[in-house]
Amino acid sequence: MVFSNDNKDGMEIDNLFEMIIDLYNALMKTFPDLVVILDLEGNIINISRNIQNFYATKSIEDFIGKNIIDFVVSEDREPFKEDLEKAINQGFLKMVEYNFSGANDSRFIGELSLS
Incomplete structure (x- = not known):
């Protein structure tokens, strides 16, 4: 500054x-990939428009303020939380895959990279 x-x-x-x-x-x-911007607590502060490809009935505003962990499938939540904490402490995390819940109980694999 x-x-x-x-x-x-x-x-x-x-x-x-x-x-x-x-x-x-x-x-x-x-950007063709889904991009999610989080705060340090894992709350969504911005999300790319193509979120509608994964959640057809949702608008961007439906995600702002929600915690990303709510979209991770239950069996991946603990590892996700641990990696998020690690990323906050180390300052970065590169290319770790998790299963996310999508529209109509579907699932998709998302790659997590944090900095």
Whole structure:
């Protein structure tokens, strides 16, 4: 983070920040994989639009604020919790697969990568 008394630099930083937010929003709208952004407690704070491919009757707003563990099948919940805790402590976790519950009691495999 940069702090400056020079208004010109501040405006450039604001423009850069706006550009980063625009790129982030474009990624969330167009990335072909399902992307879920969590807080440190595992609550969903953002999710890509293609969530509707997995939960046909749900809108994005139906997921915001819910805990990701609610979507992990019961037999994978403990390992998921352990790996989430590990990721928080270590700062990252790469490519671990879990079974998630989908629409109409279906299941799908999701790959978890955290940073």
